[in-house]
Amino acid sequence: MTQSLNHHRALRCILAVFALLSAATLGFFAWQSFYPVRAADQWRYQVLHRDVAKAASLMPMADGSLMVSQELDDAKGSIVRIHPDGTRDVVVGNLSKPDGMFATRGGWVFSQESADLPVSFFKDGVVTELFRGESVQGLWDDGDYLYAIEDRKPVGRLLRYRWSDQSLTVLRDQVQEGESIVRCTDGRLLYNEKKKGVVRELSADGSDPVVQAGLNQPTFLMCDARGLWINEDATHRARLLLIDQQGRQQTILSFLKAPQSIVPTGHGTYLLAEGGRDRVLELTPPPTTLAHE
Structure with a gap:
């Protein structure tokens, strides 16, 4: 017993x-x-839009509206336009993980991060397929060429599409989970490898040196006069980092959940897509920094 x-x-x-x-x-x-998002000293943020399912890429429009890709899979994704009064229209629907967007040639291009789906061009209500890739995420356009990077395991490709003759060139074919590619103000073309936690410079000799390492799942990259912006695509305690022109790293936002793109608004603030919380944040810098902007 x-x-x-x-x-x-x-x-x-x-x-x-x-x-x-x-x-x-x-x-x-x-x-x-x-846990609430924390901002660096003198930086401020506010929630601008809520209930934006899996917010990924952002593209402010001239009329004050905002184009947002909602990165849902299985043809449930869409690109929506949020008007200044808060109303929303679906611009392109039935997409599978729509991700990268870039304004060019009087319209804009967008990618879908699923297998064998096209990178497309949208203009005047018409969607035109440009080329196909495997889980294409980041896009960058410099006028003559459109660059695209594949977020694939174990390796993906970095592609270059030439507008003049619709030719497609594979620039790199051993990229481990590439998510973003961007041209910086100093002329460098940078891309990231999420799995390795690095940002590389695309070089003519193919060496592609690492310019930033030790990152936690880097995703979207953006360059401006302040430096290189890097979002970490982590589910918990992700950060928005800024590497200034002198190479100093600062954490601008912390305790984010799967942040994606960051873009300037044109009036001194930034917009950030926080896909893990289905919302868009507006980030306001200190009033004394880059006062000429």
Whole structure:
């Protein structure tokens, strides 16, 4: 009888410990999910738009509206236009993980991060297929060429499409989870490898030196007068980093959840897509920095 009671007590203790550990684990993840975003000193942010499912790429329009890709899979994704009054229109629907967007040639191009789906050009309500890739994410256009990068495991490609003759060139074919490509103000063309946690410079000799390392799942890149912006596509405690012109790294936002693109608004602030929380943030820099902007 005594042995049986001891057995039941031990079992209850084990179950109690297991329940406490489970509660602590759930509490930890809940804390990480709901802990508020923190901004660096003198930087401020506000939630501009909510309920933007899997917000990915952002493209401010001249009329004050905002184009947003909603990165849902299985033809449930879309590109929506959010008007200044908050109303929304679906511009392109039935997409699978629409991701990169870039304004060019009087319209804009967009990618779909799913297998064997096209990079397309949208203009005057018409969608035209340009070329196909495998899980294409980031896009960059310099007028003559459109660059695209594939977010594939174990390796993807960095592609260059020439508008003049519709030719497609594979520039790199061993990119590990490439997500973004961007031309910086100093002329460098940079791309990232999410799995390796690095940002590289595309070089003529093919060496592609690492310009930033030790990152936590880097995703979207953006360059401006302040330097190189890097978002970390982590589910918990992700950061928005700024590498200034002198190479100094600053954490501008922390405790983000799967942030994606960041873009300037044209009036001194930035917009950031926080896909893990289905929202768009507006980021305001300190009033004393780059006062000439």
